[in-house]
Amino acid sequence: MASVLVGGAAAGALPAQAQAAAPNRNAPGSFADLAxxxxxxxxxxxxxxNAPQRQQGPRPEIPQFPPGSPFEDFFRDFFDRQQQEQPQRxxxxxxxxxxxxxxxxxxxxxxxxxxxxxxxxxxxxxxxxxxxxxxxxxxxxxxxxxxxKTSHPLVAVPFGDSDAMRVGDWVLAIGNPFGLGGSVTAGIISARQRNIDAGPYDDFLQTDASINRGNSGGPMFNLNGEVIGINTAIFSPSGGSVGIGFAIPSNLAKQVVAQLKDYGKTRRGWLGVRIQAVTPEIAESLGLPGHKGALVASVTPDGPAAKAGIQAGDVVIKFDGKEIDEMRRLPRVVAETSIDKAVPVEVWRKGKSQTVQVKVGELEAAEEQGLLAAGPEDKQQPGDKAPAQKPVESLGMKMTAITPELRQQYEIKPDMKGVVITDVTSNSTAAEKGLRAGDVIIEVGQEEVRKPEDVAAKVQKAKEQNKKSVLLLVDRKGDLRFVAIPLS
Missing domain, CATH: 2.40.10.10 (Trypsin-like serine proteases)
Structure with a gap:
């Protein structure tokens, strides 16, 4: 018969060694002493x-009076008082x-x-x-x-290890909801490594401890009294707590706080690539065992990755000895790496893995210089005007060579080479993958294409090789991405 919880104790007792291994994971009879x-x-x-009051329009003109009239001074004083700056709110x-x-x-x-x-x-x-x-x-x-700065005695709390927290562990959240003052709530870790699109390094802890407006910036504690998260966001259609709160994990916060203390700003590592997720179709088309890693969509010219020889189409599977099991892990791992450190980066390229050495750059310096990951640097030859051709159909798309008219119609860059999609059949696999008219196919199977027949030939070759999908490198108004199209 299954164990039943009665008054916080299970009818079926845990083994002694299990209790000893996690003494602080069980809920105490009260959180009062800890709080x-x-x-x-x-x-x-x-x-x-400070927000200055908005001026109420231009100063009106003073009525004209005969020289020496007492009304002249009266109206001048009146309008001057009206135009004095209002108190700031x-x-x-x-x-x-x-x-x-x-x-x-x-x-x-x-x-x-x-x-x-x-x-x-x-x-x-x-x-x-x-x-x-x-x-x-x-x-x-x-x-x-x-x-x-104060002579008042302060009490400090230490950071704990957020990676040691497990789903189901008890936590305390303390904050200032609605400006009421210190308030304590208890709950559990509901999930880990949540991505809520709040920033490039999303790795939130999720909790059901009540978090409301005003809790932002407050600590989340484990039962040892260590800060394992900083309460930051809630998911709520109503604006109040519905039991879905998010906290920045302490292991991410510790390094950021240390940099702010030392430099007054962050100093993050920078690789100089734009990446995307590796789907099962992309992994199959690249011959990559398992859909892991971060697929490099483009490389910043003269950036750390470019200098190390990393190319668009490479899949980063290890960085400085750390496994990149999913795309969004790479930015965080790189950011946490010391600037100017030379690290080994393992990439999957054309069916096999190889390792390159990368000297990590500084993200903030790159941002100040306006450096962004860009696409291929091929330059259009002067006077290179592709003649109009009959569209070629493949994969549910109509494609043609790029003409001056199509460049203007779809806002294709002057130096862009490839094959432009002019129509996508509804309910086709290409439509399901989000391709649309105006997209430019630059590569098929990691090989450049210059005319529609190139695309059709490479797709046919992939079919003859019994591949389940074919990988396209597609540009949409300067945004490069890889798209795997199933061939079934």
């Missing part, structure tokens, strides 16, 4: 932004944070809590108000570091 210990380290954040936001260094007064919160703030105030548990200095902030992970 009492942690509450002094959690602070409220009040940030305000303040827009205020409330959030949460926590002290990580009691000696130096460092406080961690969310970037969106203090973004664009003219004044930041940290409010301790005993309602002590302290003006805070913004040390640095990072919009990509939504983290900010503050510093306060």
């Amino acid at each position: 009492e210990k942690l509450l002094p380290a959690v602070v409220n954040i009040s940030s305000s932004q 303040k827009s205020t936001s409330l959030g949460s944070g926590f002290v990580i260094d009691a000696t130096n007064g460092y406080v961690v919160t969310n970037n969106h809590v203090v973004q664009d703030a003219d004044e930041i105030t940290v409010i301790l548990q005993d309602d002590t108000n302290i003006k805070a200095e913004l040390v640095g902030r990072d919009s990509k992970t939504d983290l900010a570091l503050l510093k306060i």
Whole structure:
């Protein structure tokens, strides 16, 4: 008979060694002792932004009076008073944070809590108000570091290991919902490694502990009293908690906070590639065992990857000895790598793996220089005007060579070479994969194509080789991506 939970204890007791292995994973009879210990380290954040009153239009003209008229001075004084700048109003936001260094007064919160703030105030548990200095902030992970100076004794909490948390583990969330002051909620880890499209390094912990507006920037604790997450976002159609909250894992936050403390900004590693996910169809067309890794769609000229010889069409399967089991793991692994460090990168290229050495660059420096991953650098030869041809049909698409008229119609770059799609049959596999008129096919099976017959021939060759899909490199107004089209 299955075990039944009665008053928090299971009828079927766990083996002694299992209880010893995870003593802090079982819910205590009360969270009161833990909450009492942690509450002094959690602070409220009040940030305000000055917003000048909007002027009510141009100054009206003063009526004309005879020289020396007493009305002249009266109206001049009246209009001058009206045009004086109105008092500034303040827009205020409330959030949460926590002290990580009691000696130096460092406080961690969310970037969106203090973004664009003219004044930041940290409010301790005993309602002590302290003006805070913004040390640095990072919009990509939504983290900010503050510093306060006070003779008031502070209580700090340590970061824990978020990777050690398992789905089902108990957690405490402490914050300032709706500006009410310190508030404690309990729940479990509902899921790990959630991607909610909040930024390039999404790796959120999900919890059912109640998180509401004002909890942003507050800590999520394990039962050892260690911060394993920073509460950041909720999923809610109504705006209130529905039991789906998200926290930045501490292992991601620790490095960002350390960089903000040392440099006042982040200094992330940079590879210089634009990537996409490896689907089962793409993996099959590349001969890659298992659909893992990050497919390189384009490479930034003169970037670290380009200098190391990484090419569009390569699949990064290992970076600095770390497995890249899915696409979105690569940006985080690269970002966490020391700048100027030479690392081995294992890529899958044309049916086999090979390793190249890459000297990691700095992402922030690349952003300042406006460097972006770009497509092939082939230059159109002067006067290269493809003659009009009869469209060729294949894979449910009509294709033709690029003509000046088609370049203008579909906004195709002057230096772009390939085959343009002019029509896609509805309900075809090409339509299901999102291809549409105006897309330019640059490669088929990782080989360049210049005319529609090239595409048809390579598709036919893939069929004769009993391949299940064929890989296309497609450009859509400068956006390069690989598309695997099933051949069945």
